[in-house]
Amino acid sequence: MSDGGAVAAPDGRLRCPWGLATDDYLVYHDTEWGRPVHGDDALFERLCLEAFQSGLSWLTILRRRETFRTAFAGFRIAEVAKFTGTDRERLLADPGIIRNKAKVDATLANAKVLAGWRAGELDELIWSYAPDPAGRPAPRGLGDVPAITPESTALAKELKKRSIRFVGPTTAYALMQACGLVDDHLAQCVARGGAAAGRGPASPAG
Numbered sequence: 642m643s644d645g646g647a648v649a650a651p652d653g654r655l656r657c658p659w660g661l662a663t664d665d666y667l668v669y670h671d672t673e674w675g676r677p678v679h680g681d682d683a684l685f686e687r688l689c690l691e692a693f694q695s696g697l698s699w700l701t702i703l704r705r706r707e708t709f710r711t712a713f714a715g716f717r718i719a720e721v722a723k724f725t726g727t728d729r730e731r732l733l734a735d736p737g738i739i740r741n742k743a744k745v746d747a748t749l750a751n752a753k754v755l756a757g758w759r760a761g762e763l764d765e766l767i768w769s770y771a772p773d774p775a776g777r778p779a780p781r782g783l784g785d786v787p788a789i790t791p792e793s794t795a796l797a798k799e800l801k802k803r804s805i806r807f808v809g810p811t812t813a814y815a816l817m818q819a820c821g822l823v824d825d826h827l828a829q830c831v832a833r834g835g836a837a838a839g840r841g842p843a844s845p846a847g
Contacts (some may be wrong), residue, residue: 643784654831658783665703671748671832677821681763684820685755686716689748691816692807695738701739708737713748722756724749747807754804770796771822779828786825789814814836 647655651669660670678684690709694702696814702709712735714720727778732745734740755763770792800808808816818825826833 646781648723652814655827655829660830661830665700669703672719672823674819675821675824675832679764679768680818681758681761682717682765684763684816685718685721685752686710687816687820688751688805688808689713691812691819692747693741693744694815695740695744695807695812705737705739708735715738717753718752721749723750724752729731744807746823751805751807751844752794757798766799767796767816767820768822770799771817772825777823779833780825781828783827787814790817790823791818792822 648658648661650656650661656667661824669731677813678687678771680765690706693709695791708751710716714724729745729749733740733742772790772792789810793816794810796817797808797810800813817823824833
């Protein structure tokens with residue numbers, strides 16, 4: 642494990658080291674991370690959760706995801722865009738989510754912006770920044786996995802240009818990894834290949 646390469650899990654199959662840290666991570670690693678996600682609302686949810694994760698462990702967000710979904714009306718853009726000041730106060734008092742004013746405000750503001758986009762526009766925009774997989778060799782170890790890329794930097798810049806807040810290059814790349822725009826499972830990881838490995842695309846609901 643010292644080289645950051647794939648590690649054998651209790652079932653004997655090799656996986657990315659981070660996927661073995663907890664049972665929650667193992668399920669997420671095997672069934673969601675790196676698998677294609679489409680749909681405006683589904684991508685809005687990932688965009689929001691990656692922003693809330695900034696500065697925190699993803700496990701913190703993962704374990705609160707259902708509470709987040711309840712608090713934010715299932716991350717349905719049209720519904721969140723209607724949230725009022727009363728909703729904001731409710732969110733900031735909800736111990737089941739991350740009560741960060743800047744992140745809450747960014748989520749509400751982003752929903753209002755996205756509600757004005759045409760159907761499918763967010764999906765098309767995000768996926769337009771997916772790099773050619775042929776130009777990305779499979780990472781052999783964790784040290785081969787970048788934190789940002791030219792594509793994530795460009796995506797973050799375009800989202801900011803369109804008034805989407807709290808999405809920098811690092812958050813944008815985490816989104817790209819989580820939603821299958823890139824496959825950063827290690828070369829020997831059993832989960833590499835996502836849908837191609839026979840598990841199918843991730844559900845819009847996560």
